Amino acid sequence: MSQPWEPGDTRGPLMGGRGGRGQRGLGPVIQTLNVPSGDSVPQLRHQSPGVTTAVPVPTPHGATAAPHPTATTDCVPTAPLTPSPVCCCVSPQALCSVSPQDLAVPNTGWSAAMCEQFQRLLRRAADGSWRRIPSYRRGLDYLPEVVQMAVGVVTRPGPRLFLRSVDEEGAGFEYAIFLHASGHRTQCLCQLGPYLEGHHGFAHGGAIATLIDSTVGTCALAVAKASVMTAKLSISYLAPVPVGAVVVADSRMERHEGRKIFLSCHVRDTKRDTLYAEATGEDMWCCGDGAGDTETIPQNCASG
Numbered sequence: 450m451s452q453p454w455e456p457g458d459t460r461g462p463l464m465g466g467r468g469g470r471g472q473r474g475l476g477p478v479i480q481t482l483n484v485p486s487g488d489s490v491p492q493l494r495h496q497s498p499g500v501t502t503a504v505p506v507p508t509p510h511g512a513t514a515a516p517h518p519t520a521t522t523d524c525v526p527t528a529p530l531t532p533s534p535v536c537c538c539v540s541p542q543a544l545c546s547v548s549p550q551d552l553a554v555p556n557t558g559w560s561a562a563m564c565e566q567f568q569r570l571l572r573r574a575a576d577g578s579w580r581r582i583p584s585y586r587r588g589l590d591y592l593p594e595v596v597q598m599a600v601g602v603v604t605r606p607g608p609r610l611f612l613r614s615v616d617e618e619g620a621g622f623e624y625a626i627f628l629h630a631s632g633h634r635t636q637c638l639c640q641l642g643p644y645l646e647g648h649h650g651f652a653h654g655g656a657i658a659t660l661i662d663s664t665v666g667t668c669a670l671a672v673a674k675a676s677v678m679t680a681k682l683s684i685s686y687l688a689p690v691p692v693g694a695v696v697v698a699d700s701r702m703e704r705h706e707g708r709k710i711f712l713s714c715h716v717r718d719t720k721r722d723t724l725y726a727e728a729t730g731e732d733m734w735c736c737g738d739g740a741g742d743t744e745t746i747p748q749n750c751a752s753g
């Protein structure tokens with residue numbers, strides 16, 4: 450029988466950056482899950498693409514919250530926009546790493562079901578038990594000030610998060626990840642668009658794996674508060690996911706031993722009637738020896 454989504458873990462919050470030790474080969478990777486509180490409730494307004502929409506989106510990086518235009522014109526790069534031919538589908542917004550646009554909010558590609566579930570999860574988050582994690586196009590966008598200091602303002606198109614590789618709203622992954630206050634559980638609300646098709650009418654297994662890996666990986670980042678890599682991911686595909694379906698990937702840390710964080714993940718429809726996939730994963734801190742509890746884990750491994 451269906452059960453509503455409820456937080457199952459009420460351990461105390463574990464978020465926040467820490468000092469560092471030990472360098473290990475990952476270069477300028479994102480070291481901490483620098484997730485600003487994303488609790489304000491965006492007002493859903495469906496408008497045609499290109500129209501500036503006043504959506505009170507939480508501002509990343511602790512800056513003063515202000516309405517963020519959703520149009521692609523709020524970023525003024527310091528160099529001419531001359532994307533190479535291979536980058537012809539990159540929007541001007543994607544060229545900016547500073548003041549990135551939070552994409553984990555409704556857009557015109559979200560189905561009614563997706564919007565409804567999103568609003569429900571925001572309402573659930575209102576008591577502080579969960580929070581929505583902002584999401585950007587690029588990994589670098591999570592720490593734009595740091596990037597700016599290191600390499601200057603990034604104005605050229607570059608790498609993107611795999612889940613944000615499709616510009617067309619509703620065509621690829623549309624998602625928002627929520628983090629439980631314990632820091633040990635993540636839920637990703639996701640609409641799997643038509644560009645993710647595998648067998649006709651159904652989402653590609655690799656797309657499901659990507660959804661799971663990202664949900665699990667975000668949970669591991671929240672636990673580790675340091676660089677982590679997926680070392681192992683085992684997925685049982687139990688039912689095909691129709692293209693366009695809205696699903697919830699629910700991941701939690703089961704335990705951690707040394708450098709390994711063991712996690713589980715279940716992908717279900719929003720009514721919890723169908724279990725599409727279940728998975729177990731092992732993420733590893735990228736340096737240090739790990740620890741018996743999260744108060745003494747390796748910290749900020751790549752900062753030396």
Ligand SMILES: CCCCCCCCCCCCCC(=O)SCCNC(=O)CCNC(=O)[C@H](O)C(C)(C)COP(=O)(O)OP(=O)(O)OC[C@H]1O[C@@H](n2cnc3c(N)ncnc32)[C@H](O)[C@@H]1OP(=O)(O)O
Pocket residue numbers: 479481482483484588591610662663664666667670677678679680681731733734735
């Ligand atoms: C805020 C920021 C947000 C950013 C954006 C959010 C995005 C959302 C998130 C996106 C998420 C995207 C996520 C992604 O896409 S992550 C990308 C996919 N993953 C990788 O590319 C990982 C590649 N592998 C490695 O880098 C290394 O092999 C790692 C780091 C995993 C270990 O290499 P390392 O050299 O450090 O280890 P070691 O050899 O000294 O062995 C140490 C111990 O570990 C055991 N072991 C080793 N390997 C495995 C294994 N595979 N399974 C099980 N166990 C393993 C080994 O037996 C030994 O155990 P013991 O003998 O001590 O008992």
